[in-house]
Amino acid sequence: MNSIEVTALTKKFGSFTAVNEISFNVKQGEIFGFLGANGAGKSTAIKMLCGILEPTSGDAIVGGFSVMKQPDKVKANIGYMSQRFSLYNDLTVEENINFYGGVYGLYKRKLAERKKWVLKVAFLEGKEKFLTGSLPGGIKQRLALAIAVIHEPKIVFLDEPTGGVDPISRRNFWDLINELSQSGVTVFVTTHYLDEAEFCNTITLINAGGIIASGNSQELKTKYLTNSILEIECNRVVDALDILSKEPWVRETSIFGNYIHISVEDEIEGRRLIKKILTDERSINVLRIDKIVPTLEDVFIYLLEKDSKKNVE
Ligand SMILES: Nc1ncnc2c1ncn2[C@@H]1O[C@H](COP(=O)(O)OP(=O)(O)OP(=O)(O)O)[C@@H](O)[C@H]1O
Numbered sequence: 145m146n147s148i149e150v151t152a153l154t155k156k157f158g159s160f161t162a163v164n165e166i167s168f169n170v171k172q173g174e175i176f177g178f179l180g181a182n183g184a185g186k187s188t189a190i191k192m193l194c195g196i197l198e199p200t201s202g203d204a205i206v207g208g209f210s211v212m213k214q215p216d217k218v219k220a221n222i223g224y225m226s227q228r229f230s231l232y233n234d235l236t237v238e239e240n241i242n243f244y245g246g247v248y249g250l251y252k253r254k255l256a257e258r259k260k261w262v263l264k265v266a267f268l269e270g271k272e273k274f275l276t277g278s279l280p281g282g283i284k285q286r287l288a289l290a291i292a293v294i295h296e297p298k299i300v301f302l303d304e305p306t307g308g309v310d311p312i313s314r315r316n317f318w319d320l321i322n323e324l325s326q327s328g329v330t331v332f333v334t335t336h337y338l339d340e341a342e343f344c345n346t347i348t349l350i351n352a353g354g355i356i357a358s359g360n361s362q363e364l365k366t367k368y369l370t371n372s373i374l375e376i377e378c379n380r381v382v383d384a385l386d387i388l389s390k391e392p393w394v395r396e397t398s399i400f401g402n403y404i405h406i407s408v409e410d411e412i413e414g415r416r417l418i419k420k421i422l423t424d425e426r427s428i429n430v431l432r433i434d435k436i437v438p439t440l441e442d443v444f445i446y447l448l449e450k451d452s453k454k455n456v457e
């Protein structure tokens with residue numbers, strides 16, 4: 145069952161198109177990752193799906209309601225953590241819970257019951273009088289997420305919820321996303337982080353307002369990239385990268401730690417040319433060349449470069 149159905153959703157600001165006829169479905173209970181660079185249109189899309197920004201054209205059915213015709217119904221039935229959302233630092237944990245609980249229309253017994261739940265999942269039992277500003281970043285984000293779903297919506301939208309959060313806290317935060325998804329809540333999340341994309345059931349890549357790829361991580365790694373990715377271990381990595389990036393037979397180059405990744409159409413020929421050019425002509429010591437399963441980053445670099453070439457043509 146789909147909990148979100150998006151059809152040709154579009155937002156224009158004057159003559160500028162921020163989101164351009166995007167269409168996709170999100171299944172109930174899945175973690176749907178929306179990925180894209182700065183300015184790709186993620187926040188604009190999420191705001192339209194939450195019923196807080198009116199689309200220019202197209203529509204989306206979110207939890208059974210149209211964002212075009214019933215934005216208030218949409219708003220009442222979802223949870224939303226906006227990109228720069230943060231709790232009130234100068235209030236205690238409990239005061240934040242009471243405040244947002246009230247905003248979502250929870251009082252008395254229901255509020256008390258949900259407060260208990262929020263404190264438990266944010267690891268803050270017994271710490272309700274702590275000032276929110278004094279909490280570690282990861283705990284604060286868990287608290288913010290728990291509060292975003294305090295009214296038990298079936299769908300929650302999270303716009304870059306882990307921006308600026310350290311990796312271990314991000315892991316912690318994702319545990320809570322997984323718990324929510326397992327309990328049947330649909331999680332729509334935007335992120336820049338490719339490791340987080342791996343935790344999503346479906347990943348959709350957006351560039352310049354349009355969707356350029358969609359699928360699970362495995363599909364993305366196999367469906368779009370027909371070239372081979374070769375990982376090269378060598379000395380003088382910077383020189384080697386520079387030399388390779390100027391070669392016409394090398395499609396994309398990127399650096400992973402101390403290794404170089406290049407994409408080539410023909411693996412055997414690629415290996416021969418690497419040896420010829422780096423070792424024989426430039427005396428670079430190539431220790432190893434391996435064909436690797438592409439990472440999501442390889443796939444995205446490839447897709448984004450392809451899309452930007454298309455936009456130029
Ligand atoms: N109210 C507005 N008026 C005019 N242009 C806007 C408005 N809101 C967003 N834009 C433009 O629309 C494009 C998409 O912005 P959006 O905030 O959706 O991107 P994003 O993918 O969320 O980026 P980021 O990763 O930086 O948060 C940008 O070029 C932005 O400048």
Ligand SMILES: [Mg+2]
Nearest residue numbers: 186187188227
């Ligand atoms: Mg944004």
